[in-house]
Amino acid sequence: MRKTNALKDIIGDLTWRGLIHQKTDDKLGDWLNAASRTVYAGFDPTADSLHVGHLMGLMVLRRFQRAGHRPIALVGGATGMIGDPSGKSEERNLLSVDELRANVTSIELQMRGMLDFDASPTGGVLANNFDWMSRFGYLDFLRDIGKNFPVNVMLAKDSVKSRLERTDTGLSYTEFSYMLLQAYDFVYLSDKFGCELQVGGSDQWGNVTAGIDLARRMRSVQLYGLTWPLLTKSDGSKMGKTESGAIWLSPERTSPYAFYQYWINVDDADAGKCLRFLTELEREEVESLDASRAADPGKRESQKRLAEEVTKLIHGDGGLSSARRATEIFFGAEIGDLSDKQLAEIFADVPSKELAKSQLAGEQLSIVDALVEAGLAKSKGDARRTVEQGGAYVNNRRVESIDRKLAASDLASETVMVLRSGKKKYALLRFQ
RNA sequence: GGGGGGUUUCCCGAGCGGUCAAAGGGGUCAGACUGUAAAUCUGAUGGCUAUGCCUUCACAGGUUCGAAUCCUGUACCCCCCA
Numbered sequence: 351m352r353k354t355n356a357l358k359d360i361i362g363d364l365t366w367r368g369l370i371h372q373k374t375d376d377k378l379g380d381w382l383n384a385a386s387r388t389v390y391a392g393f394d395p396t397a398d399s400l401h402v403g404h405l406m407g408l409m410v411l412r413r414f415q416r417a418g419h420r421p422i423a424l425v426g427g428a429t430g431m432i433g434d435p436s437g438k439s440e441e442r443n444l445l446s447v448d449e450l451r452a453n454v455t456s457i458e459l460q461m462r463g464m465l466d467f468d469a470s471p472t473g474g475v476l477a478n479n480f481d482w483m484s485r486f487g488y489l490d491f492l493r494d495i496g497k498n499f500p501v502n503v504m505l506a507k508d509s510v511k512s513r514l515e516r517t518d519t520g521l522s523y524t525e526f527s528y529m530l531l532q533a534y535d536f537v538y539l540s541d542k543f544g545c546e547l548q549v550g551g552s553d554q555w556g557n558v559t560a561g562i563d564l565a566r567r568m569r570s571v572q573l574y575g576l577t578w579p580l581l582t583k584s585d586g587s588k589m590g591k592t593e594s595g596a597i598w599l600s601p602e603r604t605s606p607y608a609f610y611q612y613w614i615n616v617d618d619a620d621a622g623k624c625l626r627f628l629t630e631l632e633r634e635e636v637e638s639l640d641a642s643r644a645a646d647p648g649k650r651e652s653q654k655r656l657a658e659e660v661t662k663l664i665h666g667d668g669g670l671s672s673a674r675r676a677t678e679i680f681f682g683a684e685i686g687d688l689s690d691k692q693l694a695e696i697f698a699d700v701p702s703k704e705l706a707k708s709q710l711a712g713e714q715l716s717i718v719d720a721l722v723e724a725g726l727a728k729s730k731g732d733a734r735r736t737v738e739q740g741g742a743y744v745n746n747r748r749v750e751s752i753d754r755k756l757a758a759s760d761l762a763s764e765t766v767m768v769l770r771s772g773k774k775k776y777a778l779l780r781f782q
Numbered sequence: 783g784g785g786g787g788g789u790u791u792c793c794c795g796a797g798c799g800g801u802c803a804a805a806g807g808g809g810u811c812a813g814a815c816u817g818u819a820a821a822u823c824u825g826a827u828g829g830c831u832a833u834g835c836c837u838u839c840a841c842a843g844g845u846u847c848g849a850a851u852c853c854u855g856u857a858c859c860c861c862c863c864a
Binding site for chain 2: 611614615617618646647648649650653677680681727729730731732735736738739740741742771772773774
């Protein structure tokens with residue numbers, strides 16, 4: 351246990367932020383303030399990128415690190431093969447070993463952006479439980495680990511109980527065993543790194559306490575646990591999901607612009623929580639934003655600050671500035687005098703369609719056909735309606751007539767034209 | 783086994799043999815307002831080579847100048863009596 355004089359009151363910080371859902375010990379604050387501790391959180395590698403749902407865990411680890419503790423980010427290469435039944439309504443599809451390996455590699459890369467994994471006393475550790483679990487024989491596991499798990503206790507866990515109550519899906523033996531793996535992870539990390547605290551979302555409580563019980567039985571050591579509340583929206587749905595899917599941390603899956611926009615559009619009712627949970631703003635600033643939001647919600651200072659902070663953290667200054675530039679263009683005036691490259695960057699998420707350059711000659715390409723080609727209208731009738739109702743735009747300038755023809759002079763850059771239907775539905779036409 | 787009811791455009795649901803691409807609501811899309819919000823208001827909502835033409839009212843046939851509407855058969859659903 352290292353002594354550091356730079357310890358900050360992490361529990362106090364988490365408390366005012368509302369990040370403490372349950373803790374195993376009321377004295378956790380004193381314990382953490384007494385010495386630098388090692389703390390771990392687990393992440394399931396179900397995809398090749400982390401998403402907003404993982405942000406909570408990463409931020410909590412980051413807060414611990416900044417408060418003078420050592421974080422371990424555990425990537426569940428082994429547990430990911432099984433699937434955690436907690437908080438899931440049905441049996442999960444199993445991923446292949448290759449998929450998992452690839453996922454773990456790219457996830458680790460993303461984590462490096464948020465935590466320091468240097469050699470300092472508080473330098474984080476990246477662990478993959480596949481490294482130790484894959485070498486465990488089934489018989490050994492049953493004798494050493496399984497022996498310590500009373501089934502009646504396991505059955506009483508909420509995660510298991512809720513699944514057993516459902517007659518339609520049930521719970522496989524495989525998923526039932528998940529808890530044992532995660533419990534052993536904690537014991538292993540305690541042995542190897544002196545890790546004494548596991549943190550996780552509130553749905554992880556059962557798994558966390560399972561690890562604590564196991565450590566007590568196997569090693570007679572006292573470990574601790576802490577959970578944070580799940581990040582949900584005021585309407586009860588999950589934060590970080592849109593109609594088109596999850597918001598990812600990788601710029602390939604969710605562009606910095608789309609990422610930034612997601613936070614800009616957060617509901618007033620959710621903004622305070624997001625600021626507390628997902629940014630490192632000081633209490634004073636968060637509270638002054640609360641006040642601003644109450645007094646003048648139209649200014650949306652909270653959302654702007656939130657989007658700024660989170661985008662900068664994930665995509666860096668460069669990502670933030672390109673997101674801002676794209677925002678200006680998307681909601682700004684006429685588009686023109688740009689290069690293909692600039693347009694490609696700004697409209698990274700926007701679907702595009704290639705057409706022959708010869709179509710621009712003469713007056714042959716009508717706005718109606720162009721909208722259909724670009725996928726902004728599902729039929730010509732639909733396109734015609736959009737134009738007639740004033741909802742069609744070329745390079746952000748409204749199309750006034752149904753007879754509008756497109757020509758080379760309408761190109762916004764060398765080869766690209768920007769079409770828009772409605773307020774923010776864009777599509778590009780590339781003329782090759 | 784007997785009797786009755788149903789199946790309509792994305793969804794719910796109204797449809798008198800011609801005036802039905804089919805009321806109304808929801809949803810969706812566009813516009814106004816606005817905070818890139820919510821609420822509200824307005825318009826649109828099968829397709830097209832477009833004052834007309836084509837496809838659509840479970841499916842297949844039939845009656846009729848003319849059918850979503852009538853008749854026959856088929857499939858599926860619901861209710862009642864055995």
